[in-house]
Amino acid sequence: MKKRRRRAGGRPGVAIGTALCVVLTALVAPNIAGAAGAVPFSGEDPATGTRTVTIADITDFHGHIEHGADVAAAFTLADSHNPDNMVPVSTGDLVGGSPYESAVRQDKPTLDMAKVWGLTVSAVGNHEFDRSVADFNNRVAAPANGIDWLCANVSSANKSATGKLSHVKDYTIRTVNGKRIGFVGALTDALGSVATPQITEDADLSERAVDALNRVAGELKRSGKVDAVVALLHADASAATGLGRDVDLAYTGHTHAVKQGVTDGGAPIYEAGSFGQNMAVQDLIITGHGRHAKVQVADVNLGNGTEATAVPGVLNVEGLDAHPRQAAWMSAGVVSNGSVARSRQLDTKANYAARAGNAVIGTLAPGTNFDKRTSVGHEGSVGMLVADANRESIMRNVYAGTRLPVVGFSNDGSLRTKQLDMDEDGKVTIREVDSLMALQFHAAHETLTGLGLKAVLAQQFHRNDDGELEHRWLGISSNVRYRYVQCGDGGATCTLGDSDGNGNQHTGVKATVGIVDLTIDGRPIADDDLVIIASNSYLLQGGDNYSAFRAGSNYGELEMSYNQPLHEYLAAHPKLSAAVPETGTRA
Structure with a gap:
């Protein structure tokens, strides 16, 4: 396990590492009972005591439902590591640019699968706008899909009830294991280079992404509404380095790479690849509450067939559903919610429905x-x-x-x-x-x-x-x-x-x-x-x-x-x- 303590001063240097071929299993020790896993209740007030909340992040899934059962298995493993205290998140481009099986049905199979995973928090990615900003607001971000879409750098007028992105929020809060986690999202400043002028105009990004994230994170921390802040930035890992001390953990995306870094405020940054082939899993170990909460971040090794990448904290989960080492875990009944089986069924159903594609x-x-x-x-x-x-x-x-x-x-x-x-x-x-x-x-x-x-x-x-x-x-x-x-x-x-x-x-x-x-x-x-x-x-x-x-x-x-x-x-x-x-x- 690798921990990060917030330091009293200084601006740590940035270290961005791209995954090559080094296996770091020995450097990311399994998270076992008594380490930084779930802290059992012992009578103390959970708000003032120490509790662990697990975050599991994917990014740039792009409708690759053929990997959906792998993602479901990885999310389920992350939850079994810290039962009922895990939050699955996405850092954008959940849909758009998708393979035929999902795209032919306007990515409904992917949105259905995300609901099976229990995914309720995501940053907005540029490909969410592929069919126009209006389509995103009316279809992708429809309340029935159950996802809070986050994009703090959209103009206030555009996020109003009459705006074109009225279903987008600056942040959302989840109370998990007695702790309040604020999730803040933003979209790349380079939208104009990856979207048409009409989409760029309709999205109306009025603020630099890092400034918007710092602004909202600061408001959440100063108000005492949250005990920890997780930033979801749909941009390269290097774009998150300007995040300040109010952000405790940052996930990035957009470049389809496996990377890591450190923000100016000392928080770790993770970028977890693409297409459901990788997942970043971290524990937030939180002591106290509100403005005075202390937060540590620990990388999690889920074991059970997952593999380490060259970036600590980011796991390779491709093929996890069919991995032979999963047999004992599967038979132990850990997948009680059936998300793996249902994801597999959705993939099969989508393939059958798309048979005209043959x-x-x-x-x-x-x-x-x-x-x-x-x-x-x-x-x-x-x-x-x-x-x-x-x-x-x-x-x-x-x-x-x-x-x-x-x-x-x-x-x-x-x-x-x-x-x-x-x-x-x-x-x-x-x-x-x-x-x-x-x-x-x-x-x-x-x-x-x-x-x-x-x-x-x-x-x-x-x-x-x-x-x-x-x-x-x-x-x-x-x-x-x-x-x-x-x-x-x-x-x-x-x-x-x-x-x-x-x-x-x-x-x-x-x-x-x-x-x-x-x-x-x-x-x-x-x-x-x-x-x-x-x-x-x-x-x-x-x-x-x-x-x-x-x-x-x-x-x-x-x-x-x-x-x-x-x-x-x-x-x-x-x-x-x-x-x-x-x-x-x-x-």
């Missing part, structure tokens, strides 16, 4: 698959495939017969699985396509100048902290070729056309590379040539920080999901092969 819509050449990455430094074959499908769809549905060049794009974040043909049987099903492209974007198009297109291509490149050139490849249709030239030698920079944020194109924007020898369909493209761009609504509105797309004109959306062009492309091109030409090469 319909084959395309075939691949023998030995072919389309992957997110084919080799280091080159765009992925599945990204190029989607870009080609976008291009063909816009040419057919909007610009039939046009003589203007058409270029397709896709972005890595909009592709949710590692490859197209998940079972590698040479047949592509509805389920495989819709799981690959599970977000709620629309097929979209716009027009850029050749100069604006160069600005988009240049935004794939940046320099890291060591000054080395790094790429974040877009999926680009196979009819494009260009070369790039590094800038910055001797302090010089390149300038390219870009957007001023209002959709007006101008020059003078600094870039890491210059784009030269740009051709489309073998034809050179001049800076003032017009080019039709085909992609998804999120990317063309500047998503993933590709702000240069905002310089486009004639923006329009088709009345179809962004995965529909790929459906149509696969049907029109049987036995596809994955030849991936290099669209961009170094000059």
Whole structure:
């Protein structure tokens, strides 16, 4: 067991560690009777005495109901460690970007499963807004789902009875084992880079996340309403370092990583991976009450088939439901609430209901698959495939017969699985396509100048902290070729056309590379040539920080999901092969 005591002064340094391959079982000792488990009642007032409350956190589940029984087993183990004194929580993105089985029913299977787990506290994640802010408020956050959704950095007006997020709270309080735990939530400050402008406007984040968390935590502590505060921040672990001494424990998310750190106030920070494969489990050991309560945090090793990760306090729970070491625990009747069995049944039911997803819509050449990455430094074959499908769809549905060049794009974040043909049987099903492209974007198009297109291509490149050139490849249709030239030698920079944020194109924007020898369909493209761009609504509105797309004109959306062009492309091109030409090469 590893404990953290709050110190009287000083600002501890930050230590963020990413899980690699080190097993730290020996460093996270099992929590046995007499250690920091539940403190039995011995006649003293529970409010003034010492009590232990266990918190178990998942993050970025994203509707992966195939791991739902594992999560149920882990929550049940956490409760058996400290019976009836455990609170399950989520740090956001419980739904959205989900596999077909959950997404096809608008994530109802996931919300039903969360209710089976007993999950009643969650931060709001950006993917909760995938179907719009109004949809989140009316469907995801519907009171019938039983979850208190927390987002303290939403404007006060927006959280009012007439606001667009009237079902969102700054905090919620749970009284457990005689102690009052305040849970405070917030959403990443970078919402604008991971959501459309309309969602960003409707969400109306009016305060920095860390400032909102500190403000609400301080109010709770000073008022004496709570004995401990747990922060749930849907942002990278590093974003929580600015939390002050009123926060006793912080959980983060959003990056799908396993990490740890320490806040400026001395509280531990945990980020527990994604998809229900990891869980962070901690004990809050609380002495006294209100403003004068003393709080210690101890990592918990649940044993029983869970495995340690390289980050103490975060467990690997993948496969826990089927783990052979679970047999004795299961037969002992610990799962008296049946949450594991019911989660398993919900997964089976969802798979059965989604059987239409087994319909084959395309075939691949023998030995072919389309992957997110084919080799280091080159765009992925599945990204190029989607870009080609976008291009063909816009040419057919909007610009039939046009003589203007058409270029397709896709972005890595909009592709949710590692490859197209998940079972590698040479047949592509509805389920495989819709799981690959599970977000709620629309097929979209716009027009850029050749100069604006160069600005988009240049935004794939940046320099890291060591000054080395790094790429974040877009999926680009196979009819494009260009070369790039590094800038910055001797302090010089390149300038390219870009957007001023209002959709007006101008020059003078600094870039890491210059784009030269740009051709489309073998034809050179001049800076003032017009080019039709085909992609998804999120990317063309500047998503993933590709702000240069905002310089486009004639923006329009088709009345179809962004995965529909790929459906149509696969049907029109049987036995596809994955030849991936290099669209961009170094000059």
